[in-house]
Amino acid sequence: MRLRRRVLPGLPLALGITLVYVAIIVVLPLAALVFKAASLGPEDYWRIISSDRAVASYRVTVTCALAATAFNLVFGLSLAWVLVRYRFPGRRLVDALVDLPFALPTAVAGIALTTLFATNGWFGGPLSLIGIKVAYTPLGIMVAMSFTSIPFIVRTVQPVLEELDPALEEAGQTLGASDLSIFVTVILPLLTPALLAGVSLSFARSLGEFGAIIFIAGNQPFSTEITALLAFIRLEEYDYPASAAIASVMLLTAFVMLAITNFMQARALRYTVRG
Amino acid sequence: MAHHGKGKPPRVGDHPLFRRALLTFVLVLVGLMIVAPLVVIGVEAFSKGVAYFGASIADPDTRHAIMLTVITALIAVPVNTAFGVAAAWAITKHDFPGKRLLTVIIEIPFSVSPIVAGVAYLFVFGLQGLFGHALQAMEIKILFALPGIVLASMFVTAPFVARELIPLMQAQGRDLEEAATSLGASGWRTFFSVTLPNIKWALLYGVVLCNSRVMGEFGAVSVVSGNIRGQTNTLPLHIELLYHDYNAAGSFAAASILAGLAIVTLVVKVALERQGAGRIQRPSALAGADTVTPEVKP
Numbered sequence: 001m002r003l004r005r006r007v008l009p010g011l012p013l014a015l016g017i018t019l020v021y022v023a024i025i026v027v028l029p030l031a032a033l034v035f036k037a038a039s040l041g042p043e044d045y046w047r048i049i050s051s052d053r054a055v056a057s058y059r060v061t062v063t064c065a066l067a068a069t070a071f072n073l074v075f076g077l078s079l080a081w082v083l084v085r086y087r088f089p090g091r092r093l094v095d096a097l098v099d100l101p102f103a104l105p106t107a108v109a110g111i112a113l114t115t116l117f118a119t120n121g122w123f124g125g126p127l128s129l130i131g132i133k134v135a136y137t138p139l140g141i142m143v144a145m146s147f148t149s150i151p152f153i154v155r156t157v158q159p160v161l162e163e164l165d166p167a168l169e170e171a172g173q174t175l176g177a178s179d180l181s182i183f184v185t186v187i188l189p190l191l192t193p194a195l196l197a198g199v200s201l202s203f204a205r206s207l208g209e210f211g212a213i214i215f216i217a218g219n220q221p222f223s224t225e226i227t228a229l230l231a232f233i234r235l236e237e238y239d240y241p242a243s244a245a246i247a248s249v250m251l252l253t254a255f256v257m258l259a260i261t262n263f264m265q266a267r268a269l270r271y272t273v274r275g
Numbered sequence: 276m277a278h279h280g281k282g283k284p285p286r287v288g289d290h291p292l293f294r295r296a297l298l299t300f301v302l303v304l305v306g307l308m309i310v311a312p313l314v315v316i317g318v319e320a321f322s323k324g325v326a327y328f329g330a331s332i333a334d335p336d337t338r339h340a341i342m343l344t345v346i347t348a349l350i351a352v353p354v355n356t357a358f359g360v361a362a363a364w365a366i367t368k369h370d371f372p373g374k375r376l377l378t379v380i381i382e383i384p385f386s387v388s389p390i391v392a393g394v395a396y397l398f399v400f401g402l403q404g405l406f407g408h409a410l411q412a413m414e415i416k417i418l419f420a421l422p423g424i425v426l427a428s429m430f431v432t433a434p435f436v437a438r439e440l441i442p443l444m445q446a447q448g449r450d451l452e453e454a455a456t457s458l459g460a461s462g463w464r465t466f467f468s469v470t471l472p473n474i475k476w477a478l479l480y481g482v483v484l485c486n487s488r489v490m491g492e493f494g495a496v497s498v499v500s501g502n503i504r505g506q507t508n509t510l511p512l513h514i515e516l517l518y519h520d521y522n523a524a525g526s527f528a529a530a531s532i533l534a535g536l537a538i539v540t541l542v543v544k545v546a547l548e549r550q551g552a553g554r555i556q557r558p559s560a561l562a563g564a565d566t567v568t569p570e571v572k573p
Contacts, residue, residue, distance in 0.1 A: 008369065009461070009462030010364055010466070017361035018362040018365050018366075021361075025426065028399055029396050029399050029430065032398040032404055033391070033394060036398045078301050079304075085289075092545075096541050103541050104313075105490070105511050106494070107491075108514065108533050108537075109312060112312035116312060122315065172287075173287075179293075183288070228388050228494070240398075247391045250387075250390070250391045
């Protein structure tokens with residue numbers, strides 16, 4: 001510990017640039033949105049955000065995001081496990097491909113998934129024979145949400161799995177515990193903070209996703225219309241107050257999710273950092 | 276590591292049957308959910324032959340969309356990079372009140388839906404927004420024009436460079452810079468000859484990811500651009516337009532350019548990760564830049 005720190009130069013310039021940029025690019029638009037929504041008055045605001053169509057859109061968005069996140073929890077954990085603990089040909093390629101959903105623009109993902117899952121598509125054809133329709137149903141929304149958020153759980157769990165001390169498992173094995181019971185009682189508790197961090201990131205992303213979903217969703221009010229699309233439709237109808245109100249609900253949700261994900265990540269990191 | 280070679284005991288989940296089952300489950304899902312979407316883009320792009328693919332790309336509207344996307348990236352990415360470096364320098368090399376709050380605010384765009392971002396910009400620069408009428412009086416066009424597209428792109432990518440640099444520069448500390456300035460180096464000299472060599476891979480990593488997002492951004496740009504064909508349509512918007520025009524082959528031809536960019540991005544990303552970029556565990560923004568010391572993995 002040094003008592004007297006030498007002060008490095010450049011703070012006024014660096015902080016000046018940072019504050020101006022953050023103020024204009026990030027804070028100003030969000031403040032303008034809140035201002036617009038607040039100018040509505042409580043009665044109008046409540047009427048818009050509690051309208052049947054808006055509530056139906058929250059239900060569709062939240063239900064599909066929960067289902068997609070549950071799927072990604074199983075898929076993401078399995079994927080991370082396989083990448084860390086098994087050696088197989090093509091492992092590095094699979095590891096690189098995990099990030100494709102982040103690198104691929106959402107509109108491109110949207111048209112690709114829609115083409116695959118349409119009734120004449122590679123997956124949609126066989127699925128329609130057994131009576132399952134994916135494109136233009138809530139299932140399609142779940143598929144798009146799962147796709148765009150796959151990397152979150154894999155990338156939060158992977159480093160924790162890599163650092164897992166083999167001695168802990170060996171202790172269980174020496175005591176004669178089965179693999180399943182070691183996984184449930186030793187490994188899973190160690191992975192839980194990272195899993196929760198990944199789950200909250202994945203869920204938050206699914207709530208806000210737009211591009212990948214609108215192509216495959218069908219976008220029927222009350223059944224396959226997500227909240228982000230409703231905010232967009234209100235704009236196209238020149239109903240700006242309604243758009244502002246609905247967008248402000250999404251913004252508030254995003255802030256709540258940001259607080260939750262930050263808390264989860266801080267917790268996960270505490271469990272990862274070793275002295 | 277305790278065990279090597281022949282004596283290595285089987286670990287949990289190493290039972291051959293379980294291993295095979297889990298590997299199959301994962302690889303099938305990766306094939307269906309990640310590889311298949313990529314393959315279908317290529318197949319659909321060439322579904323009407325190479326000549327049609329060429330004609331789709333050479334179409335003036337498509338060429339204009341590509342140009343607009345490239346111009347947007349040429350403005351948004353360098354500005355964003357300058358911001359990211361400035362923010363990381365201020366936050367990691369100095370102490371000032373409100374540092375933690377600033378770190379959180381920089382991360383906000385990462386959590387906000389692109390649609391919300393687009394709608395928010397409308398209420399700043401649109402006629403129903405804060406400055407709309409003033410801008411109209413001065414005949415400055417921001418919405419439904421290039422400036423709006425660039426601003427919306429900057430919003431969604433604001434954290435990209437900063438979030439790569441902040442944890443790394445936090446972990447590297449200030450000792451080298453302090454030594455350089457005490458030996459008489461100027462601030463700029465210190466940055467370029469001491470700091471920059473240590474952060475160059477992480478910086479490039481952030482720039483590549485930022486560029487990928489700018490070129491592919493759909494939701495936010497879709498709100499502010501007005502979708503005017505051949506004028507304010509970026510490549511992702513043009514893909515949507517062609518798709519809804521029932522020109523699937525043309526749409527996928529345009530999409531294949533962005534899919535190609537995504538693959539290049541992944542390859543560069545892996546190469547940069549080999550240089551050590553992107554491997555720092557990020558401390559949470561709310562936990563504060565200085566409460567948790569990030570761990571650099573070997």
